[in-house]
Every structure is written in C-alpha cells, then in structure tokens.
Amino acid sequence: MADLNQTDDDDHRPHGSLYRVAGGLTITRAATTQREIDALPDPLTIDLGEIDRMDTVGAWIVYRTVRDRGAKVINASRDEVSLLKQVGEFDKPTRVVPDEPHNFLTGLRELGEWVAETGRTLVGLLGFFGATLIGFANVIRKPSRRFRVNAVIQRFDVVGVRALGIIGLMSFLIGIVIAQQGSVQLAQFGAEVYTINLIGRITVRELGTLMTAIMVAGRSGSAFAAQLGTMKITEEIDAMRTIGVSPIEALVLPRIIAAVIMMPLLAFWAMLTALIGGGIFVWLDLAIPPLTYIQRLNETIPLTDMWVGIIKAPVFGFIIALAGCFQGMLVQGNSEEVGTRTTTAVVQSIFLVIVLDSVFAVFFSSIGWV
Amino acid sequence: MTEIPKKLDPSTAPEGCHPIITVRNLRNAFGDQVIHNDLDLTVCRGEILGVVGGSGTGKSVLLRSIIGLQTPESGQIEVLGENMVNRTEDEAKNIRRRWGILFQNGALFSTLTVAENVEVPIREYFPFIKPPLLDEIASYKIAMGGLPADAGPKYPSELSGGMVKRAGLARALALDPELLFLDEPTAGLDPIAAAAFDQLILGLQKRLDLTVFLITHDLDTLHSICDRIAVLADQRVIAVGTIPELLALDHPWIQEYFNGPRGRAAAASYEHEVVA
Numbered sequence: 001m002a003d004l005n006q007t008d009d010d011d012h013r014p015h016g017s018l019y020r021v022a023g024g025l026t027i028t029r030a031a032t033t034q035r036e037i038d039a040l041p042d043p044l045t046i047d048l049g050e051i052d053r054m055d056t057v058g059a060w061i062v063y064r065t066v067r068d069r070g071a072k073v074i075n076a077s078r079d080e081v082s083l084l085k086q087v088g089e090f091d092k093p094t095r096v097v098p099d100e101p102h103n104f105l106t107g108l109r110e111l112g113e114w115v116a117e118t119g120r121t122l123v124g125l126l127g128f129f130g131a132t133l134i135g136f137a138n139v140i141r142k143p144s145r146r147f148r149v150n151a152v153i154q155r156f157d158v159v160g161v162r163a164l165g166i167i168g169l170m171s172f173l174i175g176i177v178i179a180q181q182g183s184v185q186l187a188q189f190g191a192e193v194y195t196i197n198l199i200g201r202i203t204v205r206e207l208g209t210l211m212t213a214i215m216v217a218g219r220s221g222s223a224f225a226a227q228l229g230t231m232k233i234t235e236e237i238d239a240m241r242t243i244g245v246s247p248i249e250a251l252v253l254p255r256i257i258a259a260v261i262m263m264p265l266l267a268f269w270a271m272l273t274a275l276i277g278g279g280i281f282v283w284l285d286l287a288i289p290p291l292t293y294i295q296r297l298n299e300t301i302p303l304t305d306m307w308v309g310i311i312k313a314p315v316f317g318f319i320i321a322l323a324g325c326f327q328g329m330l331v332q333g334n335s336e337e338v339g340t341r342t343t344t345a346v347v348q349s350i351f352l353v354i355v356l357d358s359v360f361a362v363f364f365s366s367i368g369w370v
Numbered sequence: 371m372t373e374i375p376k377k378l379d380p381s382t383a384p385e386g387c388h389p390i391i392t393v394r395n396l397r398n399a400f401g402d403q404v405i406h407n408d409l410d411l412t413v414c415r416g417e418i419l420g421v422v423g424g425s426g427t428g429k430s431v432l433l434r435s436i437i438g439l440q441t442p443e444s445g446q447i448e449v450l451g452e453n454m455v456n457r458t459e460d461e462a463k464n465i466r467r468r469w470g471i472l473f474q475n476g477a478l479f480s481t482l483t484v485a486e487n488v489e490v491p492i493r494e495y496f497p498f499i500k501p502p503l504l505d506e507i508a509s510y511k512i513a514m515g516g517l518p519a520d521a522g523p524k525y526p527s528e529l530s531g532g533m534v535k536r537a538g539l540a541r542a543l544a545l546d547p548e549l550l551f552l553d554e555p556t557a558g559l560d561p562i563a564a565a566a567f568d569q570l571i572l573g574l575q576k577r578l579d580l581t582v583f584l585i586t587h588d589l590d591t592l593h594s595i596c597d598r599i600a601v602l603a604d605q606r607v608i609a610v611g612t613i614p615e616l617l618a619l620d621h622p623w624i625q626e627y628f629n630g631p632r633g634r635a636a637a638a639s640y641e642h643e644v645v646a
C-alpha cells in the first residue's frame with residue numbers, strides 16, 4: 001500500500017472500509033459490485049488501482065457511491081477520472097414511468113373516465129353512422145362520379161368469394177353435429193325421423209345466418225378494423241383527406257356495401273351446406289335416402305323460415321362492417337392500439353349480432369312467422 | 371472504369387487499421403435483382419465510417435447483412451472478430467450485446483416509455499441489475515443521448531422526430547457498445563437539430579471510444595464527423611477514403627455527389643479543398 005495517494009498527505013492511508021476490485025468494472029458484474037459496495041460500512045474508500053477496464057455502468061456505480069455516501073476514490077487513472085466526470089455530467093434523474101398514484105379517488109376517476117369514454121364512443125358511433133348515411137346519400141346523388149365500383153367489387157371478392165370455403169366447411173360440419181346429436185336424443189323416443197325437422201328448421205332459421213355472421217365478424221370485421229387502423233397510423237387516411245378523397249366514401253362505404261350484400265348470400269350458402277352435411281349424416285347413419293330427406297325438408301320448413309334467416313343477414317353484415325370500420329378509424333398513436341381496436345370490433349359486432357338476433361326472434365314470432 | 375488507387379481500394383485495410391468489421395465478396399440478391407455483387411468493406415476500430423450511395427444501391431441491405439437481419443447469398447462477414455454468416459442464435463447473442471443500432475425511424479417499442487426502452491437491453495442481458503440502479507443507468511443514458519430529464523416517462527408517440535432519434539440512440543448506447551450502427555440518423559431533422567445530433571455522435575464517439583458505421587445522405591454529416599467515406603455504386607463499394615481523396619477520383623457519381631450544388635455548399639462551409 002506504499003503507493004496510495006502520495007499526493008495527498010492528510011489521507012495517505014485509506015480510512016474506514018476499503019473496496020478494491022481487480023479486473024473489469026463493467027456492466028457484466030454491475031449487480032455484484034453494487035451488492036458488495038452496499039455491504040460495506042461508511043466511511044468507504046474505493047480503490048481503482050487494480051482494474052483494467054471500466055465502462056460507463058461501472059463508472060456510474062462508483063459515481064453514485066461517491067455522490068450518495070461521500071466515498072473516496074483512490075488510485076484512479078486519468079482515463080477513469082475523466083470517465084467518472086463524464087457520467088457525473090449526465091446525472092439528471094428521470095422517472096421511468098409516468099406518475100400513477102393509486103387510491104380511492106383514482107379508482108373513482110377511472111370509473112368516471114370509463115363512463116365518459118363509453119359515452120363518447122356511443123356518440124362517436126352515432127356520428128359515424130350519420131357520416132356513413134351522408135356518404136351513401138352523396139354516392140346516390142352522383143353515382144357515376146362517387147361510386148367506386150372497383151373497390152366494391154374487390155371487397156365482394158375478399159368478404160364473399162374467399163369466405164365460401166371456410167363458411168361452407170364450417171356449416172357442413174355443424175349440419176353433421178346437429179344431425180348426430182339430434183338423432184341420439186330423438187332415438188330415445190323412437191323419433192329419429194324428426195332429426196330432419198331439427199336440422200332443417202334450426203339451420204335455416206337460426207344457425208346458418210348466426211354462424212355466418214360470427215365467421216364474417218372474425219374474418220372481415222377484424223380485417224376492416226386492422227386495415228383502417230394501420231392506415232390511420234401511417235397517416236394514409238390524413239393524406240386521403242388532404243387530397244380531397246373522403247375516407248368514408250373510399251374506404252368505409254365499399255366495405256359496408258360488400259358486407260351488406262355478401263352476408264345474405266353467404267348465409268344462404270351456409271344453410272345449403274349445413275343441410276347437405278345433415279343429409280349425408282342421416283343417409284349414412286339413419287339410412288334415410290337423400291330423396292326422402294329433401295322431400296321431408298320441403299314439407300317441414302316453411303318458406304318464412306328462410307325469409308327469417310335471409311332478412312337478418314344484411315342487418316348483421318351492416319353491424320359488423322360498421323363496428324369494424326368505426327373501431328379502425330378510432331385508432332391513434334401506437335401499433336398496440338390496432339390490436340385492441342380490432343379485438344373490440346370483433347367482440348362488439350358479435351355481441352350486437354346476438355342481441356339483434358334475439359330481438360329478431362321475438363319480432364318474427366310475434367308477427368306469426370313461427 | 372475509374373482506376374482506384376490501392377489506398378482507396380475497399381478490399382485493403384488502411385495502414386494501422388484494426389478491422390472491426392470485415393466484409394468480403396458479399397453477394398445479395400432478391401430474386402433476379404442483384405443488390406450487391408463482390409462487395410468488400412473494412413471498418414477500422416475507432417473510426418466514423420460514412421456510407422453513401424444513391425437510392426436503391428443497397429445501403430440498408432448492407433447494414434442488415436452486417437447485423438445479421440439479412441442472410442447474404444454468399445460472402446464472408448466478420449464483426450468484432452466473429453463470423454456473422456450461418457451463426458446459431460446463441461453465438462449471435464454474444465455479438466449483439468457488443469453493438470448498438472439506431473434504426474432509421476427509431477424503432478422504439480411503442481408500448482414502453484423512453485426509459486423502459488433503454489432498460490430493455492439491460493434487462494435482457496443483465497437481469498440481476500435491479501432498480502434503483504437500473505433506473506439510474508437508464509436516466510444517465512437518456513441524458514447522454516441529449517434528451518431532457520422529463521423525456522424518460524414519455525411514450526414514443528409523445529415525442530418529436532428528433533427526440534425519437536435521441537431516444538433510439540440512448541437505447542443503442544444502453545450496453546456500452548463498442549460498435550454503433552446508425553441508419554440515416556439526421557434524416558428528417560431540421561438543420562440545427564441535425565448539426566446538434568452530429569456533434570452528439572462525435573462527442574460520444576470520442577468519449578466512449580466507439581466505432582461508428584453511419585449510413586447517411588447528409589453532406590454536412592459527411593464533412594463534419596466522418597473519418598472515411600465508403601461509396602456504394604455499381605453493386606459494390608467502389609472506394610473508401612476521405613472526401614479530398616474521393617474527389618481526386620474521376621468517378622462520375624462521386625463527382626456529381628460531392629461537386630453538385632449541394633456538395634459544394636456543404637464543402638465550402640467546411641473549407642475542404644474542392645478539386646473541380
């Protein structure tokens with residue numbers, strides 16, 4: 001220890017505890033170093049004589065020990081002294097996350113904000129609905145200039161044609177499941193033949209349209225929200241507005257028109273495939289030949305059942321497209337918002353579809369379409 | 371074809387150079403479109419190397435190849451003495467903690483605050499460093515990046531373009547890298563902010579003994595902070611050298627670039643001799 005601090009006669013020997021590191025004082029051993037320093041009592045002296053490498057994190061640990069505990073540093077080389085000075089220059093404490101006090105009042109405030117936000121969303125949805133209607137009116141007034149045929153046709157393809165496969169397969173399987181479950185239960189009364197009534201009425205009246213709506217919400221409603229949301233973030237929608245293209249006319253209307261027109265067609269397709277699935281099951285399992293199956297369907301399904309299914313479809317399509325586009329247009333800020341808005345769009349549209357479906361059920365029963 | 375003097379030939383390292391990045395015979399192609407063919411480049415320890423080239427000459431692809439985001443069709447890339455081509459993920463990790471990268475648009479994680487962004491690499495590699503030490507390290511890195519203290523708890527969407535770049539730089543500096551990659555750091559900044567950013571990079575480079583690989587279009591940056599400049603054209607690096615050295619070459623693109631109206635204006639303010 002003969003060479004310690006020869007320039008400073010008062011403190012020629014370290015007093016109190018001594019911390020001496022050898023090798024590298026770097027981020028690699030930052031946690032250990034800090035723990036070791038914390039374990040030593042005051043007054044503390046840090047001996048840098050034996051280190052061969054120090055990075056800014058090592059320097060910061062030394063610096064904060066000097067700052068907070070008045071430790072003394074000895075045997076620092078010129079480079080190390082200048083590094084210590086440099087990190088000291090950047091000693092500007094900052095918070096890591098915004099302040100968020102938690103207490104009863106913040107709970108109340110959050111509740112209030114939620115209510116206000118929900119209210120705003122509802123008003124916004126109403127406003128969006130209005131803007132869509134105005135857009136429709138404009139298109140109808142000048143269809144030759146405002147109606148974007150290509151965009152609409154393209155949406156037909158994406159929303160309708162490309163969904164045929166998955167919706168067909170899904171409905172086909174649902175038809176089989178209903179037939180299988182129905183036949184097992186009805187067999188207990190020896191009434192297997194009524195499986196056909198079950199398949200026919202439930203798929204045509206309810207499930208065809210409902211399952212299609214759920215699939216379209218998951219497939220197209222989410223896509224609408226994500227597409228418009230991404231365009232919002234990349235400022236494409238702002239660019240459109242400044243050029244003078246109305247985003248409602250160019251983006252929202254084609255999607256809504258496509259969903260409204262495609263939904264009944266897809267629902268009809270779903271009914272057909274479900275009936276085919278059920279028919280194949282009863283043919284193989286109950287030995288009812290297809291011709292008898294079709295004849296029996298013809299006798300048991302009233303035409304009003306099909307109207308019930310088909311009339312609901314465009315309404316569901318409208319709800320799905322509106323919720324998807326509305327949530328997409330609400331996106332602002334970061335990419336995470338696209339995800340949450342897309343989720344909200346799907347959840348909202350499926351929920352609204354089911355609520356409306358029950359309203360329709362009551363309505364159609366009360367007008368005598370039972 | 372312009373004759374390239376040996377000194378400026380990208381396949382030879384200058385005297386006294388300790389190579390930190392070595393690229394040899396690199397070939398990159400997307401389908402039929404060849405981006406790089408037979409590209410050589412050496413970056414020496416402790417220098418600021420500027421990479422210039424027209425749009426579409428593959429500056430960013432070169433950067434992505436070097437940092438391992440793009441697998442080249444053929445060729446060798448060595449960074450910090452380690453081969454970068456066909457590495458396993460584990461091997462690559464050791465290299466990744468020794469470099470910092472500032473992407474062109476900052477590429478900050480949008481769901482984290484600036485301070486949390488800076489903490490990400492530290493948490494990833496050194497999970498034993500806990501708050502308050504972790505937060506203090508993030509704080510001074512943020513100050514080092516030239517951001518005010520109140521920027522720490524802000525989210526990237528609340529920052530201006532210049533602040534995003536500074537926050538990205540603070541994150542790139544989080545692990546005390548030896549090597550810093552900057553992709554157009556001054557693009558989109560106003561001239562005052564761009565000049566300040568140049569000085570910030572220069573200051574940090576001197577302080578922390580960094581090697582900087584810098585892609586830029588900013589002639590002022592090239593004049594004020596770059597030690598050497600690599601010119602990308604004809605699918606390869608045609609020459610590496612200082613601006614006067616490059617200007618001595620008779621290459622049309624180099625002449626156009628540095629002796630065009632903007633090049634002359636920038637040169638005039640840095641009192642370089644412009645060889646017409």
